Amino acid sequence: MYAICGATGNIGKAIAEKLLAHGSKVRVIGRSKERLQPLTEKGAEAIVADLLDTDAIKKAFTGTKAVFAMIPPNMTAANYRGYQNEIGQSIASAIEKAGVKYVVNLSSVGAHLPEGVGVVNGLYDQEQRLNRLEQTNVIHLRPSFFVENHISQIDTIKQHGIMATSLKIDAPLPQIATSDIADYAVKRLTAQDFEGKVTRDLLGPKDVSMTQVAIAIGKAIGKEDLKFVQVPHEDVRQSLIGMGISEDVATGLIELESAINDGSCSPTEPRSPENTTPTTIENFSKVFAQIYNS
Numbered sequence: 087m088y089a090i091c092g093a094t095g096n097i098g099k100a101i102a103e104k105l106l107a108h109g110s111k112v113r114v115i116g117r118s119k120e121r122l123q124p125l126t127e128k129g130a131e132a133i134v135a136d137l138l139d140t141d142a143i144k145k146a147f148t149g150t151k152a153v154f155a156m157i158p159p160n161m162t163a164a165n166y167r168g169y170q171n172e173i174g175q176s177i178a179s180a181i182e183k184a185g186v187k188y189v190v191n192l193s194s195v196g197a198h199l200p201e202g203v204g205v206v207n208g209l210y211d212q213e214q215r216l217n218r219l220e221q222t223n224v225i226h227l228r229p230s231f232f233v234e235n236h237i238s239q240i241d242t243i244k245q246h247g248i249m250a251t252s253l254k255i256d257a258p259l260p261q262i263a264t265s266d267i268a269d270y271a272v273k274r275l276t277a278q279d280f281e282g283k284v285t286r287d288l289l290g291p292k293d294v295s296m297t298q299v300a301i302a303i304g305k306a307i308g309k310e311d312l313k314f315v316q317v318p319h320e321d322v323r324q325s326l327i328g329m330g331i332s333e334d335v336a337t338g339l340i341e342l343e344s345a346i347n348d349g350s351c352s353p354t355e356p357r358s359p360e361n362t363t364p365t366t367i368e369n370f371s372k373v374f375a376q377i378y379n380s
């Protein structure tokens with residue numbers, strides 16, 4: 087039996103589906119019975135609970151071989167690090183009370199830094215918190231920038247014919263597909279081959295700049311002249327707030343982008359076969375095009 091947090095999300099859902107396809111027993115945790123239904127139809131046991139409900143997730147974790155833990159994003163949190171720590175504390179307590187032996191924890195590139203990385207600061211806190219669980223083996227997965235983040239550019243492309251970011255557009259950046267993170271998590275959940283507390287960067291197939299991303303996506307959607315345009319941090323912050331994202335989260339996202347731009351938020355491992363994952367930006371662009379055209 088495995089327990090999967092965030093089981094209706096990008097990574098958790100893919101993990102649950104892969105484990106079920108292998109014939110494993112899986113408990114899937116989410117806040118909505120309806121959203122979990124596609125997984126229960128495939129044989130998963132649904133645990134309808136908020137991750138803040140420590141007792142409920144302790145029950146979900148009890149008797150499992152391994153747990154996939156993650157702190158879901160909450161774009162409207164007034165104090166994002168505080169929100170991350172509340173959820174993180176609940177998950178850590180549940181792991182300890184349930185006596186879980188193996189945890190694959192979704193973290194991020196930059197989570198080795200206690201400050202200066204905005205929305206990733208709370209993932210540093212969570213790594214430290216899980217590292218204090220003496221009886222539990224933990225691997226912290228530190229993926230880089232998700233290629234799926236580009237999907238949020240569809241409206242900008244349709245309205246203005248460009249993609250916009252405050253990241254440097256010509257700096258190579260590791261970018262990863264969430265399905266590759268799920269594949270790696272499944273490998274480690276099922277092998278339970280880690281001991282103590284370890285970390286693993288996950289970096290996509292190679293570093294690509296935003297300019298290269300726009301070329302690949304432009305080709306896939308039939309807009310060969312598509313370009314990424316770099317805009318000031320404050321413009322991005324204001325537009326995020328305009329979209330309903332809280333001021334604290336918008337400020338945290340900008341702090342993270344600044345840290346990526348100045349190089350302070352970067353992988354801690356050199357690229358290697360172990361942290362390199364297969365899905366290329368060209369492959370992702372085909373998925374992007376399907377969503378763009380749907």
Ligand SMILES: NC(=O)c1ccc[n+]([C@@H]2O[C@H](COP(=O)([O-])OP(=O)(O)OC[C@H]3O[C@@H](n4cnc5c(N)ncnc54)[C@H](OP(=O)(O)O)[C@@H]3O)[C@@H](O)[C@H]2O)c1
Binds near residue numbers: 116117136138205229
């Ligand atoms: N985007 C990036 O470039 C990037 C890079 C590195 C790391 N990360 C990290 O990756 C994580 C996001 O992963 P993802 O994309 O797979 O997430 P996601 O697609 O947003 O999924 C979040 C999941 O959590 C569930 N959820 C939300 N709030 C919950 C709560 N209070 N209690 C129980 N379940 C809750 C949601 O389901 P319901 O709504 O159905 O409950 C959903 O299944 C974040 O920790 C982020 O920091 C992101």
